[in-house]
Amino acid sequence: MKLRWKWLVPFVVVGLVFFLTGTALADGGPHGGYTPTTDACAGCHRAHTAQGANLLTSSTTYGLCMSCHGTSGTGADTNVEDGYFLSTRSTSTEGEANTTDNSPLLGGGFVNYKSASVTSSHNVNGGITAAWGYGVARGSTANLPEDLSCASCHDPHGSPNYRIIKANIAGHAVSVSQVDESAKDYDTEQWPANVSNVCVACHGAYHVTRANSGTNNADDGSGNTDYGGDVSTYAHRIDMAYNYGGNVNPETTGYGGYTLPLAGTDTVACQTCHLSHGTSATMSTLATAANTSDSALLRLDNRGVCEVCHQK
């Protein structure tokens, strides 16, 4: 009798894998998962009456994205201009189960963040092409292949990556594992350990992953080229365990009521200190003296991101 049912096991396993995979790979809204009779194209494109290149309904990519995700957008609950989530903005229920209304988005905002004007942001409204450390030494810029827009980092047609991050950015293959696609969470990080990869595509020289990079700027000869071969300066190590050097857990312990998110359970990623879209953090006195007066998309005022971990 037992043997009679054993043949079902592989089918059950395959079925479960298929179900789980299907759930895990779903892109939100009109962004991917298209059937042969999808209606989604009509959300952004017109075949004969388009107002922008690529047959867009808006004259710019930014304008199109903001028609849903902007301050007055009604097509998505994620208001990326003002950097918060509000379930009543659209009919979509994406992320509502795990995201608190009016909570700040994980990526920050392009215009406002936490009810204050942003002090630095990625300028995705066209015209900006220079990126720090894009194939050049840290502290220098080089031009990207195209003007920066939302579509420089996100693939509106869906992608295998977290938050429809493009599989190729500025000529670099990008892999960022999907971790919360079965129940999206827009205000509490559930990043994969490789979330820094999205930043590396344009800022490769800043992605220094070898140990002791803060005290030894020499090429370690290991063939590690994550940092673009840049040995011009010393750099904070990235994609490292938070407890290197005995630091406390910045996500669960923090300092003075401030915390910083980790990728996975213990990885310090680019996003641990920086917001992807924009920040309203303010810089004063010494914090304004380093190279620029802007806030470099940092999560906390001044050098709060240092102190939460190092607690000097």
Added chain:
Amino acid sequence: MQSLRGFPHCPRPWGKPPLGRGEMMRQGWRWALTLLLWAGVSFGMWQSAWADNGPHGGYTATTDACAGCHRAHTAQGSNLLVASSSTALCLTCHGTAGTGADTDVMDGVYLQRTATGAAEGVVNRGLKGGGFQYARMDTAWAGVTTPQAVTSAHLMDGSNGIAWGSGEIGSGAGATITLACISCHDPHGGAGGGNSPTYRLLRPTPLESGGGTVVLSDEDPKQYTIDAADGKYFGQGYDSNLYHAMASWCASCHDRYLATAGSGHTSSGDGIYAYRHISVGSGCGCHNMHGGPPATGNPEYRHEPLSCLTCHVAHGSPAHMGGLAAEVPWPDGSAAPAGDARSALLRVDNRGTCELCHDK
């Protein structure tokens, strides 16, 4: 009446002795029969290849065809028609209850309801143009070939409608015109100049189109039904010359919809029809502009020539529009009617015509 019997004796040119009277008559009959047979076969073939069908053209001096549609003294409609309107007349043969043609354009199906002529389509299969009331079109891409009520169709009853995109750049959404069957089709055939037939009797200059001349060569042999037995209209093949010329013909009324490769990246300068999907030429033109074939795209279709007919049918479609596809505003900005009424004679539900090519 002169007969061969009265022919004089003739010397044979190659020096043989002259034929006798009886032998000469036999030879003459042979030649005459051969000549008649040759002429008959040639005429038959020519008719089959180039004739306009039925009573539509190819008239002789003693034709009976006029009586099919006209009465000299007892007509019921203007232009001495036997019906009250031109469209009503067309439907006496081509309508649901018509008995004069195998092409039932109201139900969008080819039937075996006339006794004459060779089959020019597959019986009970959908017509290439769809239908004005029903169509056997698997717009859901689900293997359904049963008749479905159309959700959008070209007007054909003599009423007024907007010819979207008609006119010059900057001339607004389009002009209002009157549309009937005869706006596009010339019932007297021979529309191609010199009494030559055109594809589906189409006029080189549709009525009220505002000018322009596009002569569409007739097909040989005629084939009124789609190739696909499963009712999938997308991917239907056409002769490439006809295909491209057809786009220009459609643009007789829908001028600003005619767009070549690159029109999706370059503004036409029009306020409404600014960036436009290619509607004539080949998708390869787009690919070449970007340095080669795209990484995505359905290989089954992406190298096919493009025309208006790639995505749309000429008569009517039962395609359903839901979600975002149901809310697309009309070119003049109006929102109503919405829903299925926005199906725009498309061959597949929603934006299937996009996805089946672009495979996003």
